[in-house]
Amino acid sequence: MLKVLIPTLMLIPTTWATKPKWLWPTTLAHSLIIAVLSLSWLVNMSETGWSNLSPYLATDALSTPLLVLTCWLLPLMILASQRHTATEPVNRQRMYITLLTSLQVFLILAFGATEVIMFYVMFEATLIPNMIIITRWGNQTERLNAGVYFLFYTLAGSLPLLVALLLLQGSVGTLSILTLPYADPLQLVSCGDKLWWAGCLLAFLVKMPLYGVHLWLPKAHVEAPVAGSMILAAVLLKLGGYGMMRIVVVLDPLTKELSYPFIVFALWGVIMTGSICLRQTDLKSLIAYSSVSHMGLVVGGILTQTPWGFTGALILMIAHGLTSSALFCLANTNYERTHSRTMLLARGLQMALPLMTTWWFIASLANLALPPLPNLMGELMIITSLFNWSWWTLLLTGVGTLITASYSLYMFLMTQRGPIPAHVLALDPSHTREHLLMALHLLPLLLLVLKPELIWGWTS
């Protein structure tokens, strides 16, 4: 554990001490080394149970994929941010990288936490660097509004969680994730217990987000700079999913009845946000809503509390993390060239940038869950476990899959195909850095086709 944490912490003095000319290559190399080191966590995956154990930090089959994703994302964020921060003074660039690194540290501590309170504290701590990134480096005046929505939605959801956790500590005596699954089942009968149940889950549902409390996500994603969007879409949403998966073991047997409305909300959200995607004019907004749509499926999968549901949820979280982050990077390449996120103004790009079309194609296909990519595996497992829970969900998930396919294709066709407007003809050609960025996103996704056991979670 420390072999990843210490280098990540030391990345902060590195950014402040490097010469300006070598800032970005150094931090990129450093974070890539950390990412490669983090792959060593995947080694003990065949055993269920905890590895890399210490009193405060541990990894198990559920948290390892998310930890690796987190560590993998830092070099990608650094690669993506190089261009738009190039015009700023060096110290501001250093600050930016420091914020990304601190996010990384908090996330490693969150996913590796052995105690729920530590997870909670890290969960909240990730809000601060994110807020700073969105409100300081975002592009438009609306970023202030976006920051407010982001902060207060998450805080309002997580305050009940703190109370609930303290109550849990009081009744069970421990909040260690290692022993919570083996604690005596709680007597949950009164109305207050039902509120406690809701309090445990609300923060994570807001973070996922569940449709109904999802309003912060399109705003935050659209207004954030590219690295902010990437980390939000790829990892921070999964914090909510991971938290839910950890906490749901103590919430039996209430979950059987009480999860009903949330599953329905989640599935309805899949369809509604999918339909909104079909009408979007702003590219980043489209990708943000598609995130809500996929996460709705994940929420449904987790709340069914079956092994297939959990596995499907974890696979979809990892695959969606890589895909969504890739799409945001692609949207950013568009934005850096045309200075507009409107899809109407940047069309027919296949004529101008054909190699980027390849990446758009692969990312769009991944988004619509094309076999044999892990997106499909995750979706199918979730749909199956939901079908097992109730036959009627098949209607909703089926229609949802259809709409997902149509808006992914719509996004691809709108940006790449069609007549090319005159002002798009003379764009900058694609940089090698952008190709590297896209390759580093999509290569793991393609490799996971070959060994999906890595991200199956507990059922490996």
Add this chain to the structure above:
Amino acid sequence: MHGCPRCCEAAMWTWRRLQVKVRAAGGLLTCRQRPTWSGGRLPSCQSLSTCTPLRNDFFKDLETQLAAMRKKASDALPGSSWSPLEINPDLPPERADIVIVGGGVIGWSIAYWLKQKERVRGGVKVIVVEKDLTYSQASTVLSAGGIRQQFSLPENIYLSLASADFMRNINEHLGVLNEDPVDLQFNQSGYLFLASEEVAHIMEENYSAQRSAGAKVSLLSPTQLKQKFPWINTDGVALASYGLENEGWFDPWTLLNAFRRKAISMGVIQCCGEVTDFKYTTKHTTSTDGDQMELRRITSVKVQMPNSLEYQPVECAIVVNAAGAFSAKLTEMLGIGSGPRDSIAGIPLPVEPRKRYVYVVHCPDGPGLDTPFMIDYSGVYFRREGLGGNYIAGTSPEEAEEPDTSNLEVDHQFFEEKIWPSLASRVPAFEKLKVTSAWAGFYDYNTFDQNGIIGMHPLINNMYFATGFSGHGLQHSPAVGRSVAELILDGNFTTLNLSGLSFQRILAQEPKLEKNIV
């Protein structure tokens, strides 16, 4: 028997009460009747109000009432409207998709058509930047307001035909819900061109071009001319060309405001400010001929607030240059025109302001109400203005005698020396007239070939031009707006092919001149 009239009157009384309540709720400015409650019944069953409501628009009044209520509530609440962020509400937004520089009729037409053609609501964010909202020097409102199809270039004929069709159905296009309809005062009295012997053949060629393009024009011999318009002196006239349909004049201010109102109702943001600078990136490439080219891409537009040091850089994807007579200043900011002489960057935008005078004369015995917009072969023109015997007259000065363009002062000698003699000889009734008023306006004069420039500049990757119309921009504005919107949103012209009016002709030095008879 006793109860019937009483209950009838009681019913009338309640009905009166309800009516007064309805009127009071509607907030209309009517004379309220106050029935006498105390003791009695109404003496008669007639309505006592002496005035009737002029209009009964529930929604407009509702809106004003709601606004008044909101204001009252916010005044009553404690606290001030101070906020730590100093937000100047007049500043344009920090970013927009399309910035249209120039709020004349061309600029607003483009804004309207961009919003019309976006496929979803809020598809593109458009702002129109105009430096002078009083339009004191804008060519649009100082124009004589004529529209004709009698051009020789097919592109111009098609533009006028499409624009005339637009203006005939203007309320279908520019009508806004709950607002007054648009009344352009489109007098379709036609244009009358007079040709002398030497230029009659040009008129005949133009006539066949116009007919084949679909314009309804007819040729008249001098005798037919005299028959139709007896007030004309046909000495020296060999042929006349008279537009039968879709030609005439209209009110340019109304058209501008109609476009503006509709565009704003569709979500276009208007900003009062002047564009003083561009931030752009340059890319050095070599063309296929081996020339070094610097391709510029505008990243943001600096909009300066009027009478202030405040400015706002607006980050944008596309800039449309619809600045009319002042368009060349914008391209100078980008370095066009200051490159080496035989390169593309050395060719400046050939648009400059040229001052033209318009004189209003009063002649009680002048030609009647069916007077067309008459243009003589000497260049002098006049048209009827209103119904009180007023006429508008003017002419283009010689190249050598172009007036000074630093101001809009009128030279009255010009009328005495250049216009009146020709006018009086052509229309004898104008020997006795009085000049009641005059004004001057700028043409956005294209010094290259006096026709509009529509399209992109080869060196600026995201600036579209719609300028240089040299006196016929107003009449082409609806169709030009549609074509530019097609260029931006569809990538190509779809309804009218105006590629002949692109920048290519300026670079290749192939002028597309109008074969005028004047």
